[in-house]
């Protein structure tokens with residue numbers, strides 16, 4: 587067996603404290619995470635790592651040979667977040683440790699607060715991957731671009747041109763409300779897929795596989811959308827990992843859907859709809875009404891587990907007009923103030939503090 591040569595790419599993220607408010611992370615947090623992970627690299631727990639942040643989210647990008655859902659790797663990430671939380675508390679950063687829902691690690695970081703996107707594969711002769719990280723939105727934000735990347739030939743020429751892609755891809759979709767999942771095959775079940783994922787607050791694409799050989803193509807973080815111990819804990823700023831080229835969509839086909847700043851859920855207090863703005867790393871600081879929602883993209887070549895990169899994928903003037911349109915849409919949506927569709931519908935705000943406000947009025951309603 588060639589099991590030894592299988593590599594795992596794990597992206598694990600958490601908001602462990604914002605600077606200032608929910609805008610950014612503090613350099614001391616990133617330095618602390620790098621220190622911890624450098625130690626783990628030296629002692630051989632991981633092969634390589636890179637630390638990034640998008641808005642107030644700390645993003646740990648790790649390569650290792652231990653497989654998905656590995657206790658040692660998850661515990662390492664947990665310990666990094668815990669140490670960073672101590673730094674955040676010392677600096678009194680906003681919401682210090684807010685994504686750390688438990689006092690002690692219990693074997694798997696899923697369900698404990700942080701978001702996880704992991705995939706295991708045999709490294710190809712050349713292994714380009716693109717990692718997307720978003721702030722002030724939720725995993726449903728990936729539905730539209732992931733659909734276009736893996737099922738829309740008007741976006742992805744490879745679906746027509748590359749024999750390895752002509753059979754299409756299968757999509758695993760999570761039903762957040764019922765806590766169940768379904769796998770749909772495209773192109774033949776495309777209409778069924780769209781019937782579900784158009785409701786992006788409920789049906790979330792969690793992974794994508796190439797149909798010719800079942801190879802993993804993409805994986806998204808969906809953890810926080812699940813019920814944890816019977817309790818819904820709300821939305822989470824998501825990450826997505828996508829393999830590119832040679833039988834997978836080309837890098838440019840993966841980037842292309844983000845040229846449309848589609849409306850996503852999130853923004854201020856996680857309660858508003860707004861455009862997803864693709865930005866370079868240094869512009870992932872959502873300040874206007876805590877937004878608009880941002881997405882950054884880190885491209886890597888993986889070489890024997892080493893993360894060669896990142897290349898800052900949205901640091902490209904070809905996305906300037908997208909950003910301009912996103913600003914125009916932001917202006918238009920903001921003019922609605924507390925009205926829908928800028929503010930999310932009532933059922934989407936069930937887990938915010940809005941019910942407490944409505945509770946105050948409940949005795950004043952009269953039958954008509």
Ligand SMILES: [Mg+2]
Pocket residue numbers: 601641642643721722823
């Ligand atoms: Mg965030």
